[in-house]
Amino acid sequence: MQDPTDTAPLDVPSLELSIYLAGEIHSDWRDRFRDLLAGRGIEATFLGPQEDHGLSDDIGEKILGTQPGPRYRDLEGARVNTLRTRVHLRYADLVVACFTDTYRQWNTAADAGQAVAAGIPLVLVRAEEHVHALKELDALADLTVETLEQAAEAVAYITRR
Amino acid sequence: MQDPTDTAPLDVPSLELSIYLAGEIHSDWRDRFRDLLAGRGIEATFLGPQEDHGLSDDIGEKILGTQPGPRYRDLEGARVNTLRTRVHLRYADLVVACFTDTYRQWNTAADAGQAVAAGIPLVLVRAEEHVHALKELDALADLTVETLEQAAEAVAYITRR
């Protein structure tokens, strides 16, 4: 490539992505990821599930009132949560699906599957211990990394000229 | 979740949705719903059918002149109305379909069906008396509520971090 200072404008523009952050809502991984991008000077719109775990569990009855038993309490809460997910995914340019070291995280896998089938590019984040259990999602993802720092580096690489 | 005041920016951004309001155009439910969102500080673009019922019925002949008899007067009016609906639905991030207590409301059901098939997230609003007659639309919708206040709470939940 020619010296970019010759022909390119001084202020190289960067893409501003809308990134859906799929993963559990118990730990603070989203805050850490947002900080990692901010620390690299990357602006983005962050989408994702409700991050307040208590509110996420209660939202069905909070809106609709007490339901008859735990199954319908859960179903109604989940309907509000999936409404949110479907609206947010329509905006997403990129899904970052992060598996951490505990919880079932079936929503993370389902969101990743939805991204693949909907043609939304997918970055998978998972530690070495999950290599085998997540090998098919590794193959389906566009990129698989082990840490949030690596995911942030990848986002930097794709948004900067 | 960590205390959001630690790491999140002070001014948490919110999604600004384009919401198609499907339902009858005789009562003032759209105004009440817009007020409920405004009262919660939610900005949105509102889409939907022509809300002036007389104009909605007359628009075919108003544009094209007198037609031969009521069937073609109705068909031409409806062609203008469906042109509007199709253009608006292309912009919609969310459809709120509200069934009230009278009128046939077949357009409401048809619009809801279109939203489902087009992959546009759908919130159904219907009172308890219509639970049985609308049970399949309940199952097709992402969320079903009984009041406009509940629908506004759901919109608040999905647009706010």
Place this chain on the structure above:
Amino acid sequence: MQDPTDTAPLDVPSLELSIYLAGEIHSDWRDRFRDLLAGRGIEATFLGPQEDHGLSDDIGEKILGTQPGPRYRDLEGARVNTLRTRVHLRYADLVVACFTDTYRQWNTAADAGQAVAAGIPLVLVRAEEHVHALKELDALADLTVETLEQAAEAVAYITRR
């Protein structure tokens, strides 16, 4: 056109369509429509909702057991019914949506809306009394007729060379 006996094969082939019959399940209109096609020598695969009304209402609890109250009894039944509808609509080459003279028929309208949005050709059948209330579905449909005989004539026209 030249005399077809000159150049066309003697046995002109006809398309064998899969037709989804949307409409209420209380009257025998589907049987009458199937007879009308059979009487014209038209073979087709017929798709549609469960036609046994009692079974349609009971199917949720029949499969899943008693649910807590009528709303969830209805929702679970409806989930089975919409599963059926979604599977059948994927096979449909044509939807015939028939509005008769009673019942709410919101499912008929929702199915018609789904057909329109999914790009499945749609024939609407409705008597003169419903011209005004169904004028937008008239504009969205490919063809609107008043009787099942007329609908059968239209199917004959499109399946025969």
Place this chain on the structure above:
Amino acid sequence: MQDPTDTAPLDVPSLELSIYLAGEIHSDWRDRFRDLLAGRGIEATFLGPQEDHGLSDDIGEKILGTQPGPRYRDLEGARVNTLRTRVHLRYADLVVACFTDTYRQWNTAADAGQAVAAGIPLVLVRAEEHVHALKELDALADLTVETLEQAAEAVAYITRR
């Protein structure tokens, strides 16, 4: 409905579906499900992942030879497996996703997510103990049941007139 013996043909046709069976490949749940359908006289084409667990794990190195270390052994095996899954899902009219009582089952969740986003109807099978962890997939599925017998009943309901 009228007495079907009056107007319907004697041999009522039934849909023959292609059903993708998503779930773990350690237990014999697919054999039991196939038996349940066969016992109800339902013919279907069954699709799904490789059911021989050892072969599923080995297939990458079996085709490509030894890879450098477990991560790439897993990735290459997974690429063959996801190739299979993608080909099979293109044929599927219905996905039955079954969660059993052990293993991580992230592939099950990812396959279910793909079915939802690809518009393939989805039946979720999960025991009561997983109601909470799978509540969002419950809301996304067309139907959720607790046992394979219930799933077989649902398939019977949608394939029979």
Place this chain on the structure above:
Amino acid sequence: MQDPTDTAPLDVPSLELSIYLAGEIHSDWRDRFRDLLAGRGIEATFLGPQEDHGLSDDIGEKILGTQPGPRYRDLEGARVNTLRTRVHLRYADLVVACFTDTYRQWNTAADAGQAVAAGIPLVLVRAEEHVHALKELDALADLTVETLEQAAEAVAYITRR
């Protein structure tokens, strides 16, 4: 290529296409094209508009009864015709759009445009005199030829190994 008699089966299979024949319905070009394919031993399913011109014009009133004036007589006839076209185009693997030397042929152009936008491969047939007027359709088509014999040769080329 190796001598195909060595390794290939003796009876090389050929694709059996469904071909939509777009064009005017006044002359016998479809019969000639069907004969040209038959003469080359090519079997195909032929789709297209109603070829009986009188029936095509009358079909609206034939099904629905007399309409109020020529515009609505034409519109209702056209609704039946476009219902047929939409059903047939869903089956088409290939559209052959033939412009002859007279008539307005706006339907031919509209059908060709629909094929392009729907991703259905398109062969355009037009004589030299129309090169300029049809230059954009020439650019949009996959192939443009001047005679039906050439179109038949192209079909032979794509269906035979």
Place this chain on the structure above:
Amino acid sequence: MQDPTDTAPLDVPSLELSIYLAGEIHSDWRDRFRDLLAGRGIEATFLGPQEDHGLSDDIGEKILGTQPGPRYRDLEGARVNTLRTRVHLRYADLVVACFTDTYRQWNTAADAGQAVAAGIPLVLVRAEEHVHALKELDALADLTVETLEQAAEAVAYITRR
């Protein structure tokens, strides 16, 4: 509807559409249509073919140099023109296809067909003399009018609350 001055904001927002103007490029109908919208206070982005007829015919050789004969001169010009059309149609919220009283206008019909198949709402403008020849496009369009004033009224109706 309630008095809008009570609850609606004073400045009712209007949709700002991107409108593709399909039709011949010899007369000044686009300027007249743009004036009609401007006169109604409607802002829009106008898309469409190159309106300078000479440039439209010359553009292939202007870019690529002299081609061997009229057919390839036309084809190369048309390739540039259809590149433009395809880029513009991707932006269009609405297609207005206007048939005037002369020229072949096959591009107009092809563009209208593309709009229909691509799901872009379509308004057809044609004088009474073309009712019969354009009856199928009348049936495919969302709305058919006879004058540009009527088309402008329809645009006003769908963009204004």
Place this chain on the structure above:
Amino acid sequence: MQDPTDTAPLDVPSLELSIYLAGEIHSDWRDRFRDLLAGRGIEATFLGPQEDHGLSDDIGEKILGTQPGPRYRDLEGARVNTLRTRVHLRYADLVVACFTDTYRQWNTAADAGQAVAAGIPLVLVRAEEHVHALKELDALADLTVETLEQAAEAVAYITRR
């Protein structure tokens, strides 16, 4: 997994795929691949470009007559070839793209790119020498192998229960 001889039917059915064979048409790799599948008892429909290289180059002028110079001779031949490719790709369940050791093979890469974007599963075959030059296609493919035998093994794996 249970012993399959207990519960599975004796004659396990296998998927019969339509496989598009993308690659150069100078060597006999397709015959070898077809033999490899036949030797494994796998029946498939084989799709792909014209394998007679001379015919592939001549087909444009063979159908349309002599063109003015090599560029248009090539363009017209290519239009017939791409017509064939587009028709065949619509039938394909799987694309096997094979890069051999000479020729430019840009069509192979373009066909592979089309398969990826159209959602058709893709197996890439390339020798070790091309690892670097084809690394992005390796990442886009569902599976990458080095020999036709390996590709045949993969097809066997995905078509057999």
Place this chain on the structure above:
Amino acid sequence: MQDPTDTAPLDVPSLELSIYLAGEIHSDWRDRFRDLLAGRGIEATFLGPQEDHGLSDDIGEKILGTQPGPRYRDLEGARVNTLRTRVHLRYADLVVACFTDTYRQWNTAADAGQAVAAGIPLVLVRAEEHVHALKELDALADLTVETLEQAAEAVAYITRR
């Protein structure tokens, strides 16, 4: 066309496209193309692969650390690169694919194939020496030119009224 100074606004707006620049990343053709557009006063957003060739080759190991051997070093680098390509292509209104006089350029052909299948308009740039080898891509592209100046002229033509 009427004198545009009469009715058109003085400042004719132009489309601002997002253009994906597919091609090798060794020479400075992208800088030259950007300069050619800038010299014509055309503003655009430029998308494309990483233009720093060394970084493009190293990015996998730069993010993930040393991989076991060249094949996986290449695959991981390519996964980051294709993640970038997929994100960028979702934004693209137009793809300009430029073949220069050396390198294998299989990525260029694969990107062009993806653009065709994804419905993104495509301009092909290739010198006369590559006419034969690229004849099928010539037929698939919307427009084929020989120089970057010609491509810039085409972009000017489609973005300016």
